Each structure stands twice: as C-alpha cells, then as structure tokens.
Amino acid sequence: MRLRLGIDIACRAAHQASLADERGEFTWSGHRFRTTADDLEQLWAMLPNGTDPSTVTVIMEPTRNAWVPLAAWFRRRGAAVVMVPPERAADLRAYYSKHTKSDRLDSRILARLPLLHPEGLHTEQGLGPGDSLRRAVKLRSTLVRRRTATLARLDALLEILGPGWHAALGSNLGHKTPLKFLAAGYACPHTVRRLGRTRLARFLHRHSRGAWNQIKADELLAAASATLHLWDDELDYPDLADDIAIEARLALALTHEIKELDERIAVLFAHADPDGILPSVPGIGPILGAQILGRLGDPNRFTSLAAVRAFSGLVPRLDSSGVNGHHGGPTKAGDACLREALFMAAEHARRADPSLAAKYHRLMVTEGKHHNSALCHVATALLTRIAGCWRRGEHYILHDANGRPIDATQARAIIAERYAIPTEVRAARRTTHTRQRPLRSETDRRNKRSQRVPSTGPPGSQAMPSPP
Known part of the structure; x- marks a missing residue:
C-alpha cells in the first residue's frame, strides 16, 4: 500500500502533517512538528509498522527555503519527495473548502493531491536553493542588478554638476578608474582645482595603469571650472561630492564581489559540466x-x-x-x-x-x-x-x-x-514604437463625470447637461 504524507510548511511556526493511503483515507492528520532531527524521527515513527520507505511519497509546497532540509531528510530515508506549486494547492483548497484556510486543511489537501491531480506531481531530486551553483548564479544576477542601479544613480548625480563631467569621465562609469576618482571625493570642483594638473595626472596614471594621463586631467579641470561658472556658490559641492563618493564606493564593492563570485562559479561550473557541453x-x-x-x-x-x-x-x-x-x-x-x-x-x-x-x-x-x-x-x-x-x-x-x-x-x-x-x-519592428493612443484613457475625469449633473435651481427645474 502506498502512503502519501502531506506537509504544510511554516517558516517560523510548527509544520503540520497528514498521512493518507492510496484511496485518500486518512490514517491521522494535523500532527505538528518542527525541522529538528528528533521531531522528524518521531514523525517517521508514526508510519504504520512494516512500511516500505519506497512506498511513501512526501508532498510539500516550496515555502521559501524551509522545505530544503525537510526534502533532504526524507530522501535519505528512501521516500519520494514531490513539490507542488503553491497556486495549484490554493486552487484545490478553494475547491475543497472555499471559506476555510488552515494549516491542517492544507496538509490534508496535499496528502490527497495525488488523487485529485496526479499528472501535476513531479519528484524533486536536487537540493534547490541548497545547491551551490544554483545559489551562486542567482546571487551574481542580483549583484549585477544592484550594481547597474548604483551606476544609474551615480550617473544622475553627476548630471547635477553639468555635462562636462560625463564628457571627461566617459559614458561608461563602470570602469574602475572613474569610480576610484569619484570614491576619493574628487567630484567637488574646488578639490579638483586644488589638486592641480600634476597631482591629478599622477592619480589618474596610477589607477588607470597609464591609460589616462595629463590630457584627461585637463578635461577634468575644465569640467570643474565649467561647474563653478554654472553654479557659482549656490550648490553645496562637498555635500554632493560625499553622496557621489558613497555611490562610487558601493559600485566598487559590488564589482569586487562579482569578480570573486565569478571565480567561484567557474569552479562549480567546471565540476557540473566536465564534458564542456554548454x-x-x-x-x-x-x-x-x-x-x-x-x-x-x-x-x-x-x-x-x-x-x-x-x-x-x-x-x-x-x-x-x-x-x-x-x-x-x-x-x-x-x-x-x-x-x-x-x-x-x-x-x-x-x-x-x-x-x-x-x-x-x-x-x-x-x-x-x-x-x-x-x-x-x-x-x-x-x-x-x-x-x-x-x-x-x-x-x-x-x-x-x-x-x-x-x-x-x-x-x-x-x-x-x-x-x-x-x-x-x-x-x-522596434519594441519602443507604440501605436497611437488617446492622450487620456477611460479613467479621464470627464468620463467619470455623470452624464446628468444635478440641478442647482429650484425644485422641478431641468438638470443642466454635462459639459462636452
């Protein structure tokens, strides 16, 4: 006889489990336990005597990452672990009991799911978020998006100083040399002018490995002079330079973390695909x-x-x-x-x-x-x-x-x-080309206005029509 163990997972509270046979009849339901070795051993001992572990199917929803250790523990015991999309279980629960939502009911629904929707069950073999490569590539994608957002904010702050800074530093602020220049607090035009041409050229030459020289220093000095002529003393230059330096340091830190992550991903990828198929x-x-x-x-x-x-x-x-x-x-x-x-x-x-x-x-x-x-x-x-x-x-x-x-x-x-x-x-075929639409949609105030405005005259007078 095959057994189905439905588990409603909670992130901080106790989980609830219900056990049903292949006909959908419950042996017990509503058992509470937590993700500890003792509680899991006690739960496993509640199975009928002589149960073959290969006949047990554990059915869960992927609730955050709390399901990962549970799935690994049951797989080591020989049970098959099945993950169900939350929206599918929610639809079946609404069909089963429309006005009730409880952890016990969820566990019963999961235990009966093989009878209600057998083609929707797929055995989970991996560790999910516990897999090193899966987790590393997701983290890298997140860091890249954060770095992109940081560079966009940095670009917007430089626009306050004037267009000369973009022309001098280049359109791509993701390079280390302009980030180190801005992280040092040199977005203040007074500071740039105090540095002078010689020291500024030496700073750029050292951090760019010779790619930037005195010509670039002259461009930055010209940008600083243009900002002073544009703003005079109306703008708080040191305060803005501090904000720019914060964003530049964040971008540098994210760049360093992405580089470290790339090295770790390369090792994991070589192990996962030793034949070099991808x-x-x-x-x-x-x-x-x-x-x-x-x-x-x-x-x-x-x-x-x-x-x-x-x-x-x-x-x-x-x-x-x-x-x-x-x-x-x-x-x-x-x-x-x-x-x-x-x-x-x-x-x-x-x-x-x-x-x-x-x-x-x-x-x-x-x-x-x-x-x-x-x-x-x-x-x-x-x-x-x-x-x-x-x-x-x-x-x-x-x-x-x-x-x-x-x-x-x-x-x-x-x-x-x-x-x-x-x-x-x-x-x-450009996706930015959109068809011509009216300037105001159906939510226009004129469309929301009633077609007949109440009369403000004496009783019995005709209501005035709404303006076109």
Missing part, C-alpha cells in the same frame, strides 16, 4: 552557461523536451475553446533568472548559428514579430537544443541549410549573406 553552444560562455545549468538543473529530470520548455516559462499562453484559439505572451511560470540567461544567450546565438539566424529572420521579416518576441522564440529553440545535447552527451555542432557541419567562420559568413535584417525592417 560552452560548445554558440552564444554561451562560462557565465551564461553556469546560469542556465544552475537554474535549470539536470535536464534529464524532465520527462520530455516540452517539459523543459514549459519550465522556462518562455512558452506562450493558450486560450482555446471550440473553434476559437489564441496564443498570448510567454507564461513566465518558470525561473526568471533562467529566462534572463536564455534571452541574453539567444541574442548571441542568432549571430553565430545559421539555423537560429534563419528562424530569427523569418520571425522578423515574414511574420512581423518585434525583436524581443523573436528572441523569445529563439531562446526557446536554443533551450530545447541544449537539453537535447545534454541528454545525448554530445557537443553542439553548427550546420548549414543542407545539414552539413560547418565552423564558426563559415556560419557567420552564411548569416551575413542570407539572414541579415534590412534596416527598414528593424526600424519598423
């Missing part, structure tokens, strides 16, 4: 390859390639009934970090693989898709090929239109000759 895919380097593999997990755990595509969330929504059917945008039901890596990899892969370039060309030129939509289709095809190569244990091989293997140089020549997007087509 680096053989066009458009995928060590960083994107690690991000795809870390967030996707082992592609062999999926029942089909369609399941791999559905996990990414790049497949379109479908609304079909009778003879009517409509495909919408991507479901975005999967991992956002995985979609981010696939989207960036697709942009590079379409420039290196003739088959993907042909698909991108057809979507843009023939079907009228815009750039982002076409890239989502290319990303889905790229993911399917990655999973196929991983399952077969083979490297990615470039082919021409006749299926003959080619090298990277020949592939780029074919793309340039056959699949270049005309400039007028790309201009017409």
Whole structure:
C-alpha cells in the first residue's frame, strides 16, 4: 500500500502533517512538528509498522527555503519527495473548502493531491536553493542588478554638476578608474582645482595603469571650472561630492564581489559540466552557461523536451475553446533568472548559428514579430537544443541549410549573406514604437463625470447637461 504524507510548511511556526493511503483515507492528520532531527524521527515513527520507505511519497509546497532540509531528510530515508506549486494547492483548497484556510486543511489537501491531480506531481531530486551553483548564479544576477542601479544613480548625480563631467569621465562609469576618482571625493570642483594638473595626472596614471594621463586631467579641470561658472556658490559641492563618493564606493564593492563570485562559479561550473557541453553552444560562455545549468538543473529530470520548455516559462499562453484559439505572451511560470540567461544567450546565438539566424529572420521579416518576441522564440529553440545535447552527451555542432557541419567562420559568413535584417525592417519592428493612443484613457475625469449633473435651481427645474 502506498502512503502519501502531506506537509504544510511554516517558516517560523510548527509544520503540520497528514498521512493518507492510496484511496485518500486518512490514517491521522494535523500532527505538528518542527525541522529538528528528533521531531522528524518521531514523525517517521508514526508510519504504520512494516512500511516500505519506497512506498511513501512526501508532498510539500516550496515555502521559501524551509522545505530544503525537510526534502533532504526524507530522501535519505528512501521516500519520494514531490513539490507542488503553491497556486495549484490554493486552487484545490478553494475547491475543497472555499471559506476555510488552515494549516491542517492544507496538509490534508496535499496528502490527497495525488488523487485529485496526479499528472501535476513531479519528484524533486536536487537540493534547490541548497545547491551551490544554483545559489551562486542567482546571487551574481542580483549583484549585477544592484550594481547597474548604483551606476544609474551615480550617473544622475553627476548630471547635477553639468555635462562636462560625463564628457571627461566617459559614458561608461563602470570602469574602475572613474569610480576610484569619484570614491576619493574628487567630484567637488574646488578639490579638483586644488589638486592641480600634476597631482591629478599622477592619480589618474596610477589607477588607470597609464591609460589616462595629463590630457584627461585637463578635461577634468575644465569640467570643474565649467561647474563653478554654472553654479557659482549656490550648490553645496562637498555635500554632493560625499553622496557621489558613497555611490562610487558601493559600485566598487559590488564589482569586487562579482569578480570573486565569478571565480567561484567557474569552479562549480567546471565540476557540473566536465564534458564542456554548454560552452560548445554558440552564444554561451562560462557565465551564461553556469546560469542556465544552475537554474535549470539536470535536464534529464524532465520527462520530455516540452517539459523543459514549459519550465522556462518562455512558452506562450493558450486560450482555446471550440473553434476559437489564441496564443498570448510567454507564461513566465518558470525561473526568471533562467529566462534572463536564455534571452541574453539567444541574442548571441542568432549571430553565430545559421539555423537560429534563419528562424530569427523569418520571425522578423515574414511574420512581423518585434525583436524581443523573436528572441523569445529563439531562446526557446536554443533551450530545447541544449537539453537535447545534454541528454545525448554530445557537443553542439553548427550546420548549414543542407545539414552539413560547418565552423564558426563559415556560419557567420552564411548569416551575413542570407539572414541579415534590412534596416527598414528593424526600424519598423522596434519594441519602443507604440501605436497611437488617446492622450487620456477611460479613467479621464470627464468620463467619470455623470452624464446628468444635478440641478442647482429650484425644485422641478431641468438638470443642466454635462459639459462636452
């Protein structure tokens, strides 16, 4: 007899568990326990005597990261662990008892879930957030976004001083030399002028390893003089320089952490993909390859390639009934970090693989898709090929239109000759181009106003019509 153990996980309070047999009849329910070895041993001892661990299925929702140690403990005991999307369990709970929400009810719903929706159960094999590569690539993606936001704030603060600073420091503030210059408090024009040309050139030469010299020092001195002429003494220069220095130091610290993280990810990725299958895919380097593999997990755990595509969330929504059917945008039901890596990899892969370039060309030129939509289709095809190569244990091989293997140089020549997007087509497919809309939407105050304004005259007088 197979047993189903449904567990409603709590992050700080006690969990609740319910045990049901294969017919959905409960042996017991509402048992409270915590994530400790003693409580888990006591819970396991409540199973019927002589129970084979392989016949036990533990069903849980991925509540934050509290499920990770529980899943690992039950797997070591020989039970199968199944993770259920929270929205699926919520829908079944609403069907089961619309006006009730309790931890005990949730555990009972999870224990009966194999009877209600057996095709929605997927065994969890990995450690989830406990996996080092999965966690590292997510942390790197987060740090990159933080660094981008910090550089954007830094750019906005420099605009207060005037356009000369951007011209002198360059459009890309992510380089270490301008960040170190600003982190030292040299955004104050008085400080720059007190440094003088010689000391400023020496500072720039040391931190840029000779790339910046006295010419750059003259540009910064000119920017400082322009700021003083623009603002005079109205602006508090030291206070603004301190704010800029804080943002620059944050950007430098994030840059250092990202570099350290890249080194750790490279070691983890080499261990996870010793055969170098993902680096053989066009458009995928060590960083994107690690991000795809870390967030996707082992592609062999999926029942089909369609399941791999559905996990990414790049497949379109479908609304079909009778003879009517409509495909919408991507479901975005999967991992956002995985979609981010696939989207960036697709942009590079379409420039290196003739088959993907042909698909991108057809979507843009023939079907009228815009750039982002076409890239989502290319990303889905790229993911399917990655999973196929991983399952077969083979490297990615470039082919021409006749299926003959080619090298990277020949592939780029074919793309340039056959699949270049005309400039007028790309201009017409820009995603920033939106159709003309009215200046005011349906929430305009005039539309909210009632069609008949109450009369302010004596009783019985006609109401005045609303203004057009």
